[in-house]
Amino acid sequence: MSFLSVCHAIxxxxxxxxxxxxxxxxxxxxxxxxxxxxxxxxxxxxxxxGGDGGSEDRRVLELGDVEKLVHK
Structure with a gap:
């Protein structure tokens, strides 16, 4: 909704x-x-x-993995 439509409604x-x-x-x-x-x-x-600043929770993706996802 735009501001004008809201103004007309209420x-x-x-x-x-x-x-x-x-x-x-x-x-x-x-x-x-x-x-x-x-x-x-x-x-x-x-x-x-609660974080220690590390990146152990993050998945590391290789370039080939990303290219497979993009080109599907």
């Missing part, structure tokens, strides 16, 4: 009220679920998120 004030409500919910979500990381080192942030 009026201009309704569109801005919906935007304000979504923005307020976004602020609450960030405050509740996103941890504070200012003033911390990268090592402290990595340990807070």
């Amino acid at each position: 009026s201009v004030s309704g569109a801005f009220a919906a935007f304000a409500a979504i923005s307020a919910l976004s602020v609450l979500f960030v405050h509740k679920f996103v941890p504070e990381t200012s003033g911390k080192t990268l090592e402290q942030i990595e340990s807070q998120f």
